[in-house]
Amino acid sequence: MMKILQNARVVHFSPGSVQESLDIVIDGSVIKEVGQNLAANYPDAEVKDLKGAMVTPGIVCSHNHFYSGLARGIMANIKPSQDFISILLNLWWRLDRAIDKDILYYSGLVCVLEAIKAGTTSVIDHHASPAFIKGSLDVLRQGYEKAGLRGILCYETTDRNGKDGTKEGVEENIEFAKSVDKVKAAGKRYLVEAAIGGHAPVTLDDDALRMLAEALKETGRGLHIHVAEDRYDVSDSHGKYQKDIMQRMADFGLVNDKGIFVHGVHLGAADIEVLNQHDAFLVHNARSNMNNNVGYAEKLPTVKNVALGTDGIGVNMFEEVKCAYFKHKDTGGAYWPGDYLRFLQNGNTILERYFGEKYGKVAAGYKADLTIYDYDAPTPLTGDNAAGHFVFGMSSRDVKSVMVDGVMVYEDRQFPFDVASIYVQAQKEAQRLWQRMDALD
Ligand SMILES: [Zn+2]
The missing domain is CATH 2.30.40.10 (Urease, subunit C, domain 1)
Known part of the structure; x- marks a missing residue:
């Protein structure tokens, strides 16, 4: 109709x-x-x-982590964390290991609701739950479909849970992409596309990168990965592989025009040249960078395709754009609001490349x-x-x-289903998540 x-x-x-x-x-x-x-x-x-x-x-959020939806105001025993690696070890890599199916569903669903309420129509997510890998992307998709949010999902493959963990991560990405292809081939309506996910070069050895490259070929998708968020990622790549991060990625065939590279705070000029040559995207997450004190992405103006994400700090792109803009001005940057709205608009270009349809204009055919x-x-x-x-x-x-x-x-600030009961259950799952984190060694 x-x-x-x-x-x-x-x-x-x-x-x-x-x-x-x-x-x-x-x-x-x-x-x-x-x-x-x-x-x-x-x-x-x-x-x-x-x-x-x-x-x-x-409005598109081009990088997020819906698995962190129940971390808000967390009351688990988190050791004081002075630097970025300690934040990962003490908080995020405990949290993701404590996630099971029900926790993930509610974590995803409350983020989906929050996205829609903030006017965000699409969210590109980067997911991790090492104790529940197989089938995890489908659970997230259920939350997207329940409320009607669009998105692109991937599993963040990593070596940090052993070789089996790496393999399972890659397989989850491939299986999910194939499940999307099936729905597409049947000509059915669908909201959720697939990317191939990797955590970060620092937790992916050459074997893992080879497997991810195979997955890209097999599925025709792009890689969604954190790069040079912290200085450590850069020195690790130089120390272990004698290569700049993006050159290492390109040498494995991991950079293409569907590539979603995230943060890039410490990428060098040569890295950015590689990104630009392949017409890939760099997703800037200003609030997350400030929160983790990883530094400022000064080279943004040299990147061809910048998009904006929240990296798990909610899913409100009004807040994100404002903070990104003010941080830029605070560093003496020359950009104006229009430049940041152009970055926001680039999220729609990512959708176009994955869905193969037109996004981002109120016009016929979009x-x-x-x-x-x-x-x-x-x-x-x-x-x-x-x-x-x-x-x-x-x-x-x-x-x-x-x-x-x-x-x-x-519509008129109402969802077409009861949300109060969802928040009641989410709070229960949050408490269960925090207890499970405390029970981990
Ligand atoms: Zn992230």
């Missing part, structure tokens, strides 16, 4: 544009037509009058992933200053409704 969002104020942040009183005609999951007074042409369509409300293309607001602009809102409104004024509290794949998944 055809749907029409009538009388919308259509805003694009990058490149900026504002158009008033448009009708958006949606056929299934795709925008069929956008223009004035179209409702009369579709007498059978289901019409929703937006009364001039602002509509933008969907996927109907839309965020709808009741933002009251106190000053004129134009194409030239839309990015300024985003950085200096708008917030997730302005998000009123969200459409993903042509379905209204959140």
